Amino acid sequence: MFNRQRNSEAYGSSSSLCSSSSDLSRLIAGSQFSRIRQYTRTRKRENRFERVHFNQDGPFDLEEAPAIPYPKSVAFIISNEFCERFNYYGMRTILVLYLTNKLGYNEETATVLFHTFTMLVYIFPLIGALIADGWLGKYKTILYLSLVYSLGAMVVSFGAVPLTGMPTKAVTVVGLLLIAIGTGGIKPCVSAFGGDQFSLPAQSLQLAKFFSLFYFAINAGSLISTTFTPILRADVHCFGDQDCFSLAFGVPAVLMIISVVIFMAGKRLYRCQPPAGNMIFGVSRCIADAFKGWRKRRNSEPMESFLDYAKPTVGTRMVRETKCLGRILRLFLPFPVFWALFDQQGSRWTFQATRMDGMVLGFQIKPDQMQVVNPLLILGFLPLFDYIVYPILRRCGIRRPLQKLTIGLLLAALGFFLSAGLEMKMEQAALGAMPTEPDVAHLRIYNGMPCGYEISSEALGSPRHVESLGMWQDLAVRLAQSKEYAFQGKPSSGKCPPIAGKLHLQPGKSVGYLLAQNKLVEFADGLESLAATETGRSSVRALLNTPENEGPAVLLEANESPVSLDPRNPSQLYRITPGHSQLNINGQKVASLETKGGGLYSLLVAGSARDGYQHKLVEVVPPSAVSILWQLPQIVVMTAAEVMFSVTGLEFSYSQSPPSMKSVLQACWLLSVAIGNMIVVVIAEFKFTSSQSGEFTLFASLMLVDMLIFLWLARSYQYKDQSEDLEEDDANEPRSEDVMQTKPRAIETPQRRTGGGLEAELGYGAYRNHAYDNDFSEA
Structure with a gap:
């Protein structure tokens, strides 16, 4: 079965949007391979390989053709993808904590910045695809934008170094913008560039293996960075701080630079296709021409459909396929709300984890490490859904993609209802900390x-x-x-x-x-001073009534660097590791204290070195009583929603769209992710609710309404017979000499004929590039 969302990065149309989304690719690879094999067997059975199978040297017969060596260039592309994904997921995992703990933003502002960044990441793929398909080609686009990407990663890492006079917030925003341009721009091109290294359809099975490795590289980069970047952030101390965000950002930045070096090292081995043109322009022209025709002839020559007015200029087929695209995009309208919920796993749910007890069986789970659960569950859920869940659903009568999409939307709502219930429980525990x-x-x-x-x-x-x-x-x-x-x-x-x-x-x-x-x-x-703390840490305020000339005061923790206290600043909070610690004044032990994770304590000390000291530890805010493991139910439900929705949604879009429109649909899929993040920004900015539990409930309720709208839109959808595409392929099979062309060629169009008051249609190729006719990616 397809993990469509993440496999749009691992597999997709090689035109228009180059391929598709990086984040979404982890899910799709598995069943794409079986689809390629099934397609190959089908075409072989039907003797369709006789004239349509080519390699770079000309036509060949499938049975007699010699084996083509596996492209060595693939190793460079896969290594590049591993390093790039390590950088992106590592940086993204700790981003919201950096915005709050270091830059001083509150949770609402940090959420707005996080989702604005994510929104830009999903907008720039459109620009990257247009550059690659219409101007530079995939190789140069990936190379140049990777350099921009690396620069952004280094800027963010450099901005995390506490230098006097440096505008840290401005530097961070500039770095994030460069990263969004870079990762978004290369997102649609890398997997498609990898696919270009194979001769299709002769190497269909080898291509499937490539996507398997590509899929593994994405998951490996994500899992490793999501696991270890929080450790670099929290367990390493640098520049006198109890954490080291500069190192946590710096290691992924170094991996990004290495990815560029690896990508450049394989240049001599790459097969680079010239820019092939972009169907997004074709669709835009079709709509524009339809509008012009409607304005001129809507009264004299009424048409059944608005798009029919474009037939004289773009042809019947382009109009028909644009109509098909419109029917699918109509179903896309509710999709952004799902992404609004899904992407909050990296923002609101991370903030929720900071207020929970991360101690599990003697190990301390950091709040940002909870994000590693999603990719781990994805790997387990793919076979589980393929072999158990979907067969059960089929027995219950749930077979069609739109039915599965509806279940995915329902599960997303359930996940946020669970998070709202968990937040209510935590709010009750914190009633004494803040009005x-x-x-x-x-x-x-x-x-x-x-x-x-x-x-x-x-x-x-x-x-x-x-x-x-x-x-x-x-x-x-x-x-x-x-x-x-x-x-x-x-x-x-x-x-x-x-x-x-x-x-x-x-x-x-x-x-x-x-x-x-x-x-x-x-x-x-109280809690206003505690807002930026994290799970696994205790917060201590030192209230010292000691002579002014006595000092220094130092807080000692086990296996940690000493923390110097400011005796005259009672507002200052110090974050320490839970457990035993002690206070020394002038090198003399003054107090011993025992703290628990998530608690806020005031340490009162009175006396002097001459008369002796007295101390008492007062618990101001109780330690976290809610285990971080209580987040697992909502993460499990949201991951199941991701499999049901994103996997099924991308497969539905892929199978129902015309072959020439698949990558245009990928562009719209990515846009729905961007719009979803924009919804989060709006709700967080305008604060429609007074509590976090209320906001989670609002999102869950919005998701239920969205699901009902989707059911209404999908009620009359007629599924397309996929055999039509195969028949259309046969009717338009390319000649071997066509495949040998490396540059777009002009397509002859029939002369205009008049009749019935309308100019007869032009050939379908009027707004198509010849490269599309040789695209086997829909296999």
């Missing part, structure tokens, strides 16, 4: 003094007692607007002085106050 209502504020008061205090304020209601190194909190302070309250603190024991000050509360905010150095110190408290 959930707009007219509520959180107030926490920490006592860093060596004495207990009686505190009073209008904001507190009745007077409260806070023990030494203790915390008092009120998480339900009601106020309509920002307000200031007087504060008084009187020692209940010991020789500590009274402390007075002001409390400043804002609705929807969490604020903390520290009694230290005989004064009241204000700082931001």
Whole structure:
């Protein structure tokens, strides 16, 4: 069975869109091979090889033709694809965490940037295909855009180096734009260029092996980079940070440079086809001519269809195939919503994983590593669906592609309902960390003094007692607007002085106050400071009431670099590895602490080197109680939706479209991915819901409505008999001397005849390039 979405990268039409989508290729390879073999056997049985099988030296007979050596150039193309996919998936895996943790964007802005980048990645294939098919050819297009791609990868890696005065955000945006141009531009051309190395149909089986290797290279690059890039990011420390995004971006960038070198090394062995022309222009011309004819003759010569007005200029066949294309594109209208949900696995679902407990059987799973589950499941689901799921569905009467597409849309909605339920569970656990209502504020008061205090304020209601190194909190302070309250603190024991000050509360905010150095110190408290943290890390705030001349203060973790603390900045959060750690001041052990992943802690320390130190660890936000494994159900369901939808959808498009329109349809398929990411950008930007669970529910509900629209559009679709294409092939079989042509040739068209008020049609070749007539890729 086809994994159509990812195999549009591994196999596809060699014209117009060169081939198709990179990300979508992993799924398609398997059944394409059986299709090629079946086609070869069928053509052989019907004795159709007599005059249509050619190699570069002329016609041959299939039974007597000598074996053609396997192209050595394929090794360079497959190695290039492995390195390129390693770079793309590695960079994409950690991108949202880089945008939040390093560039300081909030989750909404990071989501917008991520999906804008993905949208551009799926728009630029159209430009790359037009350049390759109409101007430079595949080899030069891949080479030049790969250089742009490599430059973008190096720029992003360089931007992650913390250099003073460097506009990091601008550098990152420029790098991502160059990557989008590069990866999008070469996306439709690499697999088609690999297919050009074979003599078809004589090497159909060898071509199938190539796509198998190509498919493996894509998966290998994706799996390895998705697994190890998060390790480079989190477990390596550089430039004084507790992570190393520059290395995590830099290693994939080096692989991208290597991919260009490998690709150039095989130049002497490549078979390069000249630019073949692009059917997108033919379709555009057909529509434009139809509009012109409709404007001139809609009253005098009414036609059954709008496109019929283009017959005098483009011919009956072009009009017929454009109509067929339009019937399929009508079904494409609901498709962007699926991609809007699917691509959030790399953004919203990664952010969701950052708020979960990644400790599993003693191993720490990083949030971005959860993305590796999808390609692993794909490899297992392909045979599972082929041999178990689809036979069961056939027994239930579900055989047709449009029925499977509907199930895929339904599964996508179910996956997001599951993610919404999981998010609700996590939101309930975090209610005490951040106000959930707009007219509520959180107030926490920490006592860093060596004495207990009686505190009073209008904001507190009745007077409260806070023990030494203790915390008092009120998480339900009601106020309509920002307000200031007087504060008084009187020692209940010991020789500590009274402390007075002001409390400043804002609705929807969490604020903390520290009694230290005989004064009241204000700082931001709660989850707003925790937003950019990640699973597997604890967050500690150091609240030190020690003499100013004592220092330095250092936090020591097991097998980690020491973390220097700023004793006078209580707002600063430090991310540490869960487990045992200790605080040293002037090299002397002051405190021991035990933390858990996902928790927010305040470490209160009072005293001096002369009098000794006292400490207490206060839990402000509970550690993650929800295991990251709870994401598996939604990932499994979404992967099943991908197989049902993208695989079936690409096969449906491929089989139902006219042979000359297959690559035009690939272009529209990629555009639907781009539009889907645009939908995510709009919803994230305008914030239609107040919570993340509400946003997930909105997407799931939108998917259900979208599924109903698809059912309505598909209700009257008539499937095309695929034997029509074979009969049409036989009627237009090329002569051997035609195949030998390496340059597009002019196609003779019959003279115009008049009759019935309309000029008789021109030949079908009027807007076709001769290269299309020799395209065996639809096999």
